[in-house]
Amino acid sequence: MKEQLNAILLDAKNQVENSQSEADIEALRVKYLGKKGELTAILKQMGSFSPEERPKMGALVNEAKQELETLIAEKKTELKSAEQLKKLQEETIDITLPHKELKVGKLHPLNTVLDDMINIFQSMGFDVVDGPEVETDHYNFECLNVPADHPARDMQDTFYLAENLLLRTQTSAAQIRTMETRKPPIRVICPGRVFRADEVDATHSPVFHQIEGLVVDKGVTMCDLKGVLEQFAHEIYGSDTKVKFRPSFFPFTEPSVEVDVTCSECGGKGCRVCKGSGWIEILGAGMVHPNVLRSCGIDPDEYSGFAFGIGLDRLTTTRYKISDIRLLFENDKRFLDQF
Numbered sequence: 530m531k532e533q534l535n536a537i538l539l540d541a542k543n544q545v546e547n548s549q550s551e552a553d554i555e556a557l558r559v560k561y562l563g564k565k566g567e568l569t570a571i572l573k574q575m576g577s578f579s580p581e582e583r584p585k586m587g588a589l590v591n592e593a594k595q596e597l598e599t600l601i602a603e604k605k606t607e608l609k610s611a612e613q614l615k616k617l618q619e620e621t622i623d624i625t626l627p628h629k630e631l632k633v634g635k636l637h638p639l640n641t642v643l644d645d646m647i648n649i650f651q652s653m654g655f656d657v658v659d660g661p662e663v664e665t666d667h668y669n670f671e672c673l674n675v676p677a678d679h680p681a682r683d684m685q686d687t688f689y690l691a692e693n694l695l696l697r698t699q700t701s702a703a704q705i706r707t708m709e710t711r712k713p714p715i716r717v718i719c720p721g722r723v724f725r726a727d728e729v730d731a732t733h734s735p736v737f738h739q740i741e742g743l744v745v746d747k748g749v750t751m752c753d754l755k756g757v758l759e760q761f762a763h764e765i766y767g768s769d770t771k772v773k774f775r776p777s778f779f780p781f782t783e784p785s786v787e788v789d790v791t792c793s794e795c796g797g798k799g800c801r802v803c804k805g806s807g808w809i810e811i812l813g814a815g816m817v818h819p820n821v822l823r824s825c826g827i828d829p830d831e832y833s834g835f836a837f838g839i840g841l842d843r844l845t846t847t848r849y850k851i852s853d854i855r856l857l858f859e860n861d862k863r864f865l866d867q868f
């Protein structure tokens with residue numbers, strides 16, 4: 530029986546040594562150590578030995594069993610870690626591979642220009658304020674020195690929502706809201722969308738954007754207006770850009786001006802964009818009319834101010850040489866991806 534035991538053990542050791550997977554080794558455990566296993570079968574033969582031999586043989590079989598159990602357990606651990614290693618190697622990420630193209634969102638060109646403008650005015654001490662797009666007649670016209678039936682109402686074709694409710698035609702409405710809630714010194718800009726019942730073409734859209742500016746303090750003069758707007762134009766268009774102040778009319782300013790800059794397309798020679806004049810109009814401005822200050826409870830004998838309204842769309846189309854304003858609103862990805 531001793532030989533039989535040795536033969537089984539040798540055979541089992543060989544097979545354990547050569548097994549390739551955890552499943553193989555489990556099959557071997559069942560084959561030798563399971564209930565119907567070969568070593569178990571030997572134990573069952575114990576009855577045929579004499580009482581003196583039985584403990585010796587029992588000890589031998591148990592020793593063999595233990596040896597095989599240890600061997601199987603060791604091989605199991607070995608195979609397990611080998612399999613784990615293999616799995617890890619298969620799942621390794623090759624960080625030297627080129628990555629897939631990432632689609633990253635971009636700022637709309639209007640927002641890029643707006644951000645630049647906000648930076649310029651903030652560096653001059655202006656706060657940014659917000660105003661509603663749906664306005665009352667009171668803020669959009671009345672307090673801006675444009676009473677009902679005033680001919681100046683015809684300057685802007687208005688979308689009315691109800692008797693006294695409209696889509697603001699100008700960010701100037703924010704001037705009034707600001708003066709009602711803040712005390713001088715006031716230095717604010719208010720960017721936003723405005724609406725007019727205009728026909729759509731390459732230079733007109735019923736929705737466009739303005740940046741309103743307002744400064745109110747003691748002793749504010751036309752020189753301050755010129756200085757601030759000239760500085761702004763130079764920062765946006767470059768310091769060699771010429772800036773021209775033309776007399777104009779707005780009901781809420783007196784005196785009023787319109788500001789032109791050298792055409793960025795032709796450098797002032799005259800072209801299709803500036804209609805041959807060499808100049809591009811970028812904003813309207815003026816000294817705040819005493820009636821407007823009064824309508825907000827500010828004494829025009831004590832305070833003065835200037836205001837301006839800049840067209841953001843025109844600034845954007847001229848900066849990027851965009852030939853049609855409609856492109857700014859159509860959200861065609863092929864167009865927007867170019868910026």
Ligand code: DAH
Nearest residue numbers: 699779813814815836837838
């Ligand atoms: N609101 C004017 C417009 O839409 C632009 C403007 C002109 C705004 C003069 C002002 C200003 O604040 O002082 O045409």
